[in-house]
Amino acid sequence: MSLRRPSKEQPENFDFNSASLEAAKSIIAKYPKDKQQSAVMALLYIAQKQNSNWIPLAAMKYIGKFLDMPYIKVYEVATFYTMYNLAPVGKHFIQICTTTPCMIRGAYKLVEACKEKISENENELSKDQSCSWMEVECLGACVNAPMLQINDDYYEDLDKEKTLKILDKILTGETPKPGSYRGRLNNEPENNRKTLMDLKNA
């Protein structure tokens, strides 16, 4: 984890669209009057969602004005948390879990697939500027390892081939089906064994 710096290329302006504005207002309403600054983290996330998964400086400034707090305070929060992206990551933001359980189950194969399909390095935009990938820490889906996350969706029980297919679909603009790619429902046990009751030493 190194210091994440704001991108050199920044858009001039940023404004919440109507959907974001509504979401922001409903979050601010949760806090007492004059304590609206508490909503800064949620608002940064809303801004990130609206702006293809990254937060430009203009958005931080906008949020600072929106919540009546100094810019530096917003900037501090945005640079502190690693899940705020300060540079463009593409419309499809791919996060590959490489923490131990996924790693043991072959997460680096998924990384290879991303290197082939998207870009040589982490946090680098694909040729058509639509995707980027990065390695992240545990995403909490260890039972379905290895897995990756694209925007809000989890893609689980992957291997290199399946990943390549998913990435192909993404690059052509389709939305692949999220969830397990070995036909599991959520994280149910495989082989139809629903309980451990019939296992002798369980």
Place this chain on the structure above:
Amino acid sequence: MLKLKVNEIDIEVEEGLTVLQACEKAGVEIPRFCYHEKLSIAGNCRMCLVELEKSPKPVASCAMPAAEGMNIKTNTEFVEKARKGVMEFLLANHPLDCPVCDQGGECDLQDQSMFYGVDKSRYKENKRAVSEKNMGPLIKTQMTRCIHCTRCVRFATEVAGVTEIGAIGRGEDMEITTYLEQSMQSELSANVVDLCPVGALTSKPYVFEARPWELKKTESIDVMDAIGSNIRVDTYGWEVKRILPRINEDINEEWISDKTRYACDGLLNQRLDTPYIKYNGKFEKASWNEVFNIIKSKFKNTDKDKICGMSGDLVNMETLYIFKEFFNKTLSSYNIESRSDHTYLNSKKRENYLFNSTINGIEEADFILLIGSNPRYEATILNARIRKAYLQNKTQIISLNDVGDLTYPYESLDGDIENIKKITEDSHEISNLIKKAKKPLIIFGQSSLKTKSAKYIFESVKSFLKKNNKMSDEWNSLNTISENASTVGSFDLGLYKTVDGSNEVLKDLENHMFEIVYLLGVDNLKFEKKNEFIIYQGSHGDKGAEIADIILPGAAYTEQNGYFTNLEGKIQKAYKASFPPEEAKEDWLIINELAEAMNHRKLFNDKDELDSSLLNQINLFIEKDKSIKSSTVENIEFKQEILKVENEDYYYSNAIARASKTMLECKTAKVNLKLTGTEG
């Protein structure tokens, strides 16, 4: 009171203190980096660890409230080991560049590592490096040295009131920076240099100039504004290298403004070092005798009513006093004035031009009304106090004008003097606020005293306060922010000529009634010269010297001992730290010698005689002033007018500041920031 033990010594302390403060009361010094008396408690450096009985772990004493029956130990092996450990971590990423660091010799980390540090490093890994940050023309950064005490962040947020410094990133990657590396928009910004316990933030104009132990330190008084901040002047030979604040809880606490601190390089430039005479529009060097002879013959051949003397903004009281004696006794002239613009002055009683509530009193005030004032530029330190009062008591603050960001929220009216009329006639909501307040604070700025309706504004508000018993011995709510360091001193010594408060000498001067004008350090005079013969005495070749026919080179405030009365009426002495350049002389001496040249009689035999005579005069004046009953002037004609608050360029307000390169840089940095539109 709490009873507790520090190193087995029983002490009693007030409630609400921290363990660290309790230890200090017991005379035990605790090492610290992040803790600072004037800032909030952060507790992140961990240097102040102490042992507490019944606590298995060492405790950060700065953040731990003292409690009844505590048994604190600071000299055990346990404590020593803990501090050693903390120090080792602090030094793990701190570069070993003390030989090229400006903080060397006055560095907290250096000093404390001598006491608590280990002599060897076990850290074999690469040290972290942090890129330098741009913090404007005053603060040089070397962020690799930063130990993340966050004193600067807390200072900017709490005291200066500009939340522009922050800590970005996290963990090992944490960095202190201003927002997008812009310079800090505060007139108190350079205080972070003093606060920084290491060499991360150092003074840019002073970079690699000198080592602290090479400098001669002189405790003195500042003259950049009327506050009279207590300063320490550090000199190396003739040069004033830097100016630092001294603690005075009644005036400047621990802070000084950037102008106070950095205008000192103006003392090296544009200096008048020898007498000059103007021949055919060109200045030529002359000797003291020559200029005295010319002045003598000029004075001799001129009607005494055609002579006037004006005194400037940085002149000490000894000089003012002897200047007045020279005019009254040697020249028998009474055309003498210290105001260089049409400021209204009610000289009947001292309270009419003082900041009567005192600077400390601001913290007790429960309502503040600013009339034609921008205290941020007129008296930066005082503005910091108002902010402190606001933070402590949420004091309600109203300004007659919208004067921009004052670092605290305030309500503003439209600047119409009609408002004053309504307030004083009891038909404005503010009238009730003033009446209701136990300790209201009404502050007149210079802008309000320079308007045409100045007399109306001042006198009507005063009689309103008087009527409502807001001007008593316990609490006098009438306050004026004087413009310059010598303003109050000049008024106390009677350097004005007025019947109804107007500036008569200046009026006559503008009508070209005088033949000889003696300017004593007057540089802010707006005056078109015609046929007047102008004698200028001062330290800098500035606006005053430009129009002069004869220049008498004087000394600056760091080059002579001198008294200054600050805006509260406190008399303080500035000490000589350096000496006047080349032929230049101390100001009082020039006038004394001129008097001798005029009629073979010195006004005073020596400085001691002058000093004691001056102090006598002042003491008598103050005694007499106490016996005068405060009076009000009624029924002044009201004229509709919009009050405008116009401040002179903050960084360019006097001759020394105008000669300073650093002040010019500050000014350009501010202008540039405005131009890019990134300020808001």
